[in-house]
Amino acid sequence: MIAQLTLIERQYAIMISAAVAVCGALMILVGRDDAMGIHGALVFLAGILTIFRIGESYFAPAPSDERLAHYYDDPSKVAIVLAMIWAVVGLAVGDWVAWQLVEPDLTFGVAWSSFGRLRPVHTTSVIFGFGGNALIATSLYVLQRTSRARLPDQVSPWFVVYGYNLFCLLAVTGYMMGITQSKEYAEPEWYTDLWLVVVWVVYFLVYLRPLARRKEPHIYVSNWYYMAFILVVAILHIVNNLAVPVSLGHAKSYSAFSGVQDAMTQWWYGHNAVAFFLTAGFLGMMYYFLPMRAGRPIFSYRMSIISFWGITFFYMWAGSHHLHYTALPQWVQTLGMTFSLMLLIPSWASAGNVLLTLNGAWDKVRDDATLRFMMVAGVFYGLTTLEGSFMAIRSVNSLSHYTDWTIGHVHAGALGWVAMITFGSIYATVPWLWKREQMYSPKLVEAHFWLALAGTVIYVFAMWNSGIVQGLMWRTYNESGTLAFSFIDTLVAMHPYYIARAVGGLLFLIGGCVGAYNIWMTIKVPSAVTDLAADVPQPAVVGSGALRAAE
């Protein structure tokens, strides 16, 4: 890994790590009376350990120029391994808190293990840890192939991968210590947010530079989506996290927004975290790995254009459907509902494009669990976006909001769409990246597929039932015109569904563990070396002018 870096790159890496360590030391100093000091220690350690790691191989011989004849995939490999670790952790915590709702005394009386603190550990681990690492890994992989250009240097992608994981680590350890902004999916506090901004700017530059130097005249559709993901997440993150810290030595900050404006900003962020983190990036993944695996071109180029701009434009209006019947002005609620309905068009254009691409390759879907992961992801994407548009209708929302129906909807998307497309893409990439003929065990991929599908279906059905039952019970009146059920009556009715949900989650978790084991064995056990002859960048041409002339 380090041996691949040139001497100057090793020096840069040490300087950056030293800067990180200094930041950590400063945080320890100013935050010594606060939980921030502990985070300072963590940052300091991260910087120091990286320096030692580089120092170990600092005097290794410089890499030969031969490396430039291959794509630079080491960061993607590491990010895939990290993604699987976050997946197992995040799914395990999620299932654990699901059991806490069945048996509330599973907290053992300690603060860090209560539902309220662990719930964001679950959401951050799966969304940002698992999803984010998978997006970084695949985006760098796809970017190089579709641009036929190598990453411009060998330090900045590492900064993105390790910096991003430091962000995730600060986030989840913070929640357990009680450091949170309380904004859903934007819980990390101000200094962690600032760190993410730095990492994200570098990520954008890493992405933009190969695009600018690409050897293909057109930018492939996957890259539009990855770009939209990077750009819009940056906008959302910066605006929603504007806050004033109590002091430079306090982890706690107060949001710049309050009340109704804060609610609108938060759900503009929250819904578009779904749109641009959990949809756009993963559509980018799908537009590359599904045609590659199926061996067929995308069904319709024009449909992909319509769905891309539709999603980019419509989604940003839809956030206010989280605030139906609240103190938010009604015209904003109505706009949110209207755009949520229109959103179905680009969403189904994407889902349709997926399924029509597979038309003619259904035998492969039958035989290949990896491709089946992607196909099922496309189906769940279509179903979830239909359900989402439906739930955004005011009168439907009056029933579904505040209930488990929302949780079921989110997991239909997160398990059925996001996780399935990710597992499918990872199973496709791992043999390509590590130059293996196939995964260590195709049978385990098959087992993972059925565990994941069964887990998702059980989970979603349990939450549909509990959500609709509870929503109906809340609004049931008896003959004398008073409410028929106390809140606690409705809670008791949830108990069997909560058990079913936790069982569904457990199946999904077991599937994730099987997947992690299979991937680990594929990496560890070498097989016959298979080098894809075509999988190399275009030879570097000195001077871009010469290149243009050649084209």
Next chain:
Amino acid sequence: MSFFGLHYRLESKAIGLTLGIIVVASIGGLVEIAPLFTIHQTVEDAPDMRLYTPLELAGRNIYIREGCYACHSQMIRTLRDEVDRYGPYSLAVESKYDHPMLWGSKRTGPDLARVGEKYSDQWHVAHLNNPRDVVPVSVMPAYGWLLMTELRIDDLGLHLKAQRAVGVPYTEEMIANAALDAYAQSNPDSSLADGVTKRYGKATTMRAFDGRPSYLTEMDALVAYLQVLGRLTDAAHKSVAQAGAGQ
């Protein structure tokens, strides 16, 4: 040139695509969010609106720290069953000083927007200490350590200052006395108690919330916060009364 022809050219330019995405994605947020800051009717007037006392603010921060918002909303919707169950629907002005708002998105437990003074302090203390002591089928976690953890008050002045920076009208006097006011609010017999009512109004609840006046715990702060929920202004009750009178 046709739309697709235009796109054919756009997708060969990285910077063009970047700018296109930024412009197209920005419109929705600008149209929906920016007017909320300028349109006067977005937030109602409520001249009687109080500020959170330092103790209540500290309690609010504990509520955030423990993730209570993950299971409890603070937003009663304009639906009949919600008004019957929880009280008058929530107005925007009621969370005017909430940085951030805690409207919530899920009711694993009931809404808390108007829970203030609905239950006694003793009930809250027993319930937070172990919910199943008072509600046998509750699935809420037990927060036993709140009673045993001393509340940090030395930095409350800084908290109020940061709140003022984001727009909450705390005065210099409030900031200077923040720590003492937090202590005095849960110690109503102390000589400092008058200062709290002078600064935060006569409606301020002055009680030994956890039952132990001399010992200021996180339980005091959290219960003080829960008891003020829905009671910072009477605007919501008044608007219901006016609507009733109009019929």
